[in-house]
Amino acid sequence: MATEDSKSNGHASAVTSALSGGNSSSPAAGKRVTRSEAHKSKEVLAPKSEHYEFGGPLGCLFVSTAVPLTSYGLFYFCNGEAGCAVPPENWRASLDLMLEGVVKSCFDWKAWAIYFGWYAFTVLAWAVLPGPWVEGTELRTGVKLKYKINAFSTMVLSLFLTALLIAFKGPESFTLLYDHWEGLVTASLFNSVAQAIYCYAVSFQEDRLLAKAANTGNFIHDWFLGRELNPRIGTFDIKYFNELRPGLILWVLLDISCACAQYAKEGQITDSMFLILLFQGAYVFDGLWNEPAILTTMDITTDGFGFMLSVGDLTWVPFTYTLQARFLVFHPVYLGxxxxxxxxxxxxxxxxxxxxxxxxxxxxxxxxxxxxxxxxxxxxxxxxxxxxxxxxxxxxxxxxxxxxxxxxxxxxxxxxxxxxxxxxxxxxxxxxxxxxxxxxxxxxxxxxxxxxxxxxxxxxxxxxx
Known part of the structure; x- marks a missing residue:
């Protein structure tokens, strides 16, 4: 479905101006805000959610548990040692290995350093690489936020540095992502939970614009969906940044690491692996090249930023979408x-x-x-x-x-x-x-x-x- 929205609602714009101090009638300018005006402001900024999403608190709790378990499970129940059978040949041994591995991954400091070094790199690239500032869709307050467009150049810089490493030190040097898979998953999950908690906490500050679906008053539901629509630190939009940069580009880098691991193991890269690199790489390139298009998606315009989007962007996308590339490392396929x-x-x-x-x-x-x-x-x-x-x-x-x-x-x-x-x-x-x-x-x-x-x-x- 595609729409062409009409002009902004005048009442909403007036309420926003009063809240933001954009005119002489703002509280900051000394004019008293009546109870009626305050009530209207609350209706615009923080409307009470009328129903639950995702099956309510129990459904949100289930997804919050299932996503991390699945991210680990795909690794421990489908690998070179355990095989990839359905049902698992020895599910009890794989489960014990997963429990042991998850605990060990919490202390894989090299993986944590790699992951948070990568995340810091993407933040720095957002800040220093040039790019135009583009207006998003009009919010229900009448405001249009601006977003910096430079995700594609971040991707190009990342691949350039990766190519330099592989060219000078060989493909084996870039298997470190494949070799520290569990630790990277754990670090990304920690980042996801921490960001969801932070955004939930700051959403209770005054004048925050909340998502319509995530103001029920139930902690699990609202934390999962994300109370605030556009959580920001200055001009840094947390939701928009996570949507396109750290997880999406890491997806491609993990694919490349898998290809390097296959080369180290087989002495070549199979045609099937080349297709995975081409298809998924082109998909990410396309998304980043057309970066402004994401400003009209439901993730940006409708959903708040909570655990659902943080774990989806930072853990689910890079570590489950790479399943095919990782599978081809220990089970090479020749297509002809x-x-x-x-x-x-x-x-x-x-x-x-x-x-x-x-x-x-x-x-x-x-x-x-x-x-x-x-x-x-x-x-x-x-x-x-x-x-x-x-x-x-x-x-x-x-x-x-x-x-x-x-x-x-x-x-x-x-x-x-x-x-x-x-x-x-x-x-x-x-x-x-x-x-x-x-x-x-x-x-x-x-x-x-x-x-x-x-x-x-x-x-x-x-x-x-």
């Missing part, structure tokens, strides 16, 4: 020319749909319509695309994502279903996100949303779902 070309073409189809669909949406939202896409205008003045890829389904970009996700698993062959964990998980994630998005749009557009659904009935895959 025909297999390589077939998988390459299949991934290309997914990328084409993903990129063209996102391009249509971003152009339309920016006020351009070069393809003369048809649309319907809602009673609020907003516009919903009803032709092109967005006329085929409400989330065609998700369809492209799913095709690419399957293409990333195919190079691992069919000896075990474990490498296909990503596409299974990603399907569940995108369907859940589609349901949340549809619910939010129905609340936002009312009866107009039902009319739109009649025009665009398919949710993700035309003719299927």
């Amino acid at each position: 020319i025909a297999g390589t070309l077939a998988i390459f073409a299949f991934n290309g189809l997914g990328y084409y749909i993903f990129r063209v669909a996102n391009g249509e949406k971003n152009q339309f939202r920016s006020g351009n319509n070069p393809k003369n896409l048809k649309y319907m205008t809602t009673s609020s003045g907003r516009k919903l695309i009803t032709s092109g890829w967005w006329g085929r389904s409400r989330h065609p970009n998700y369809m492209g994502d799913l095709i690419m996700g399957l293409a990333w698993s195919l190079p691992c062959g069919f000896s075990t279903p474990i490498p296909y964990f990503y596409i299974i998980y990603f399907t569940v994630l995108l369907v859940h996100r589609q349901i949340r998005d549809d619910d939010a749009c129905r609340l936002k557009y009312g009866d107009d949303w039902d009319k739109y659904c009649e025009k665009v009935p398919w949710k993700i895959i035309p003719g299927v779902y």
Whole structure:
């Protein structure tokens, strides 16, 4: 679904100006704020959440527990020693090894130094590398925050330094990420929890803009979803920074480390590993090159920053999305020319749909319509695309994502279903996100949303779902 938002709400802008001291009527200027004005301000900044997300506190607690366990479990139940069988050949031994390994990883100081050195590097790169400041979407207060766009240059610098290390010291020098996998997972989890706690604590400060879904008063639920919509330290936007830099770029570096480990073990890099490096590297490059597009996603515009996004950005993405590359280290697969070309073409189809669909949406939202896409205008003045890829389904970009996700698993062959964990998980994630998005749009557009659904009935895959 793509929309073109109307102009800002005048009442919300007035409330924000009064709170921020932007005009002479602000409290800072000495004018008394009436009880009615204070109540309106609270309604805008911190509306009480009307219902629970993710199944309520129990659901949030389950996800908060399942994500770390799965991140460790994929490593300890699928490796060169334990194999990758389903069900596990010796699950009790693998479980004991996981418990022992998690404890040891807490004291892997080299892994902790590597991880937090990497995180500090990405913060420093954000601060010193040049880049334009771009306005995000308008908040319900009428304000548009600015974001520094330099994630792509951070990626380029990271790969340049990695290439120098490998060129001068050989591929074996960059297996250190692969060799300290458990410790890196533990360090990233610590960072995720710490950031979620910090953002939850500061969200209770005065004049903080809260996410609509995470102000229920229940600690587990609100800490998991994130109370504050845009937690910042000065101009440093914590949520936006974590979304694109430390975890996403680390994903590519971990893939490269796996390729180096395969080279050290096999004396070569297989065609299947090359495909993984190409597909996932291109996906990350595309996301960072089109960095401003993330400013219109649900993560930025709707969700607060809590444990859900922090652990997703910092742990889940880099350490589970690299499952295929890690699998190919201890289970190399040789595809041959025909297999390589077939998988390459299949991934290309997914990328084409993903990129063209996102391009249509971003152009339309920016006020351009070069393809003369048809649309319907809602009673609020907003516009919903009803032709092109967005006329085929409400989330065609998700369809492209799913095709690419399957293409990333195919190079691992069919000896075990474990490498296909990503596409299974990603399907569940995108369907859940589609349901949340549809619910939010129905609340936002009312009866107009039902009319739109009649025009665009398919949710993700035309003719299927």
